[in-house]
Amino acid sequence: MHNGLTGVKVILIGLYMTACAPLQTPQNLEPVAIGEGYQAQYREPPSMRQRNPIQQIVPSETSAEMNTGTCKPFAGGRTRAAAALRGERLSRNDLLDIRIAEDETFSGGYVISRDGQVKLPFLKPIPAQGRTTGQIEADIISALLAEAFYDDPPRVSVRVADFASVSVGVSGAVFEPHIVEIGGVQGADLDGRRQDALGASTEARNLSAALRAVGGVRPDADISAVRLKRGTQVYTLDMRGAFEGQNAVDVMLLTGDDISIPSRDCFQDTLMRPGPISPPGVSLYLSNLTQPVQGNASAAIGQTVREVPYGTRFLQAVIDSNCVGGARATSAARSALLFSRNPVNGVSLVIERDIEGLLRRADRDDFDPYLLPGDALACYDSQVTDVAEIARILGIVGAVSLSGI
Numbered sequence: 329m330h331n332g333l334t335g336v337k338v339i340l341i342g343l344y345m346t347a348c349a350p351l352q353t354p355q356n357l358e359p360v361a362i363g364e365g366y367q368a369q370y371r372e373p374p375s376m377r378q379r380n381p382i383q384q385i386v387p388s389e390t391s392a393e394m395n396t397g398t399c400k401p402f403a404g405g406r407t408r409a410a411a412a413l414r415g416e417r418l419s420r421n422d423l424l425d426i427r428i429a430e431d432e433t434f435s436g437g438y439v440i441s442r443d444g445q446v447k448l449p450f451l452k453p454i455p456a457q458g459r460t461t462g463q464i465e466a467d468i469i470s471a472l473l474a475e476a477f478y479d480d481p482p483r484v485s486v487r488v489a490d491f492a493s494v495s496v497g498v499s500g501a502v503f504e505p506h507i508v509e510i511g512g513v514q515g516a517d518l519d520g521r522r523q524d525a526l527g528a529s530t531e532a533r534n535l536s537a538a539l540r541a542v543g544g545v546r547p548d549a550d551i552s553a554v555r556l557k558r559g560t561q562v563y564t565l566d567m568r569g570a571f572e573g574q575n576a577v578d579v580m581l582l583t584g585d586d587i588s589i590p591s592r593d594c595f596q597d598t599l600m601r602p603g604p605i606s607p608p609g610v611s612l613y614l615s616n617l618t619q620p621v622q623g624n625a626s627a628a629i630g631q632t633v634r635e636v637p638y639g640t641r642f643l644q645a646v647i648d649s650n651c652v653g654g655a656r657a658t659s660a661a662r663s664a665l666l667f668s669r670n671p672v673n674g675v676s677l678v679i680e681r682d683i684e685g686l687l688r689r690a691d692r693d694d695f696d697p698y699l700l701p702g703d704a705l706a707c708y709d710s711q712v713t714d715v716a717e718i719a720r721i722l723g724i725v726g727a728v729s730l731s732g733i
Contacts, residue, residue: 354678367391369698370697395595402553412558416488417458418460418464422492424488425487428468434468461487462486494510500591535577536604539587543607543701549591550591552568557586565579571599609635610640611634614634614704615707662683662707664681
């Protein structure tokens with residue numbers, strides 16, 4: 329019996345020392361601790377031992393200033409979209425309603441073919457890809473006159489009955505660069521009244537829709553110089569108006585378009601907010617604390633992945649995951665760990681914050697990073713909870729030891 333109790337004491341000392349020993353600071357390949365990571369908000373807060381309860385030590389340079397200090401100049405300018413991009417533009421597989429007054433031979437519905445042409449009976453194919461309905465009307469009239477079907481120009485109407493989906497490539501400073509298909513409506517979602525009406529309209533084929541489909545623009549994107557390649561032509565579009573409350577350049581895309589967005593090589597705090605070309609939200613992976621109250625983890629999360637608005641910060645996320653508050657004696661000294669990845673070079677990083685200490689800093693915004701898509705967050709219990717957990721384990725171990733005597 330004496331030996332059994334001695335073993336329990338040894339376990340108690342070992343577990344207590346383990347609980348009280350500080351964990352190693354997370355190590356990173358990038359120098360994030362001094363503000364040289366993807367965003368300067370990752371940097372390590374200065375020691376709080378030198379502060380007084382009223383005034384915090386405020387660093388000489390804020391995170392926002394550190395972020396913008398490495399920015400390249402905007403590569404684009406305040407220009408309107410080229411004339412060839414304005415208005416509704418036709419693409420492959422669009423459905424056209426073509427009517428020629430008092431002529432049933434040529435009137436009907438036509439789908440723009442894979443080679444981008446409209447093919448009416450008895451006439452040469454008419455190019456349609458990237459063109460307007462007005463241009464198609466003029467070409468049909470010219471073709472009918474050239475083939476001597478009419479002596480005088482007939483009345484011709486070309487309207488879009490349905491815009492098809494388009495396939496475009498998106499690369500550069502976006503979160504998920506790849507080829508995407510945008511536009512089009514599932515059969516179950518079709519509006520019968522709209523289908524029966526003459527004409528069609530859509531916003532689902534706009535440039536902004538393509539950028540949202542690839543996860544949105546990254547915080548380092550130069551949205552003043554969005555490049556759109558259509559055939560052999562390259563156009564530069566300035567989309568800064570999307571974040572300035574102005575009518576942004578948002579052109580209609582065609583199948584085969586290629587979009588690329590350059591990087592300014594810096595983190596832009598001004599892009600970290602919801603917008604028409606921002607990520608639709610952040611899927612955040614969460615691991616909650618375990619012991620402060622019964623069922624806290626399952627009550628707070630329910631799922632290991634939670635959707636939070638784009639622009640959410642670290643502190644907002646730890647509050648949302650129920651890692652803050654509770655009894656001060658047992659729950660105040662908690663910490664939280666953020667796992668993220670530099671979207672430019674793919675290098676991962678881990679930072680850890682003392683939650684209560686960060687909450688009470690006057691300069692907290694300089695060390696409160698924005699969350700990026702795919703980030704993970706883990707909360708740690710306080711040392712009081714750790715000791716309580718040790719006591720529980722020792723009770724089990726002691727009971728087992730005594731029962732074996």
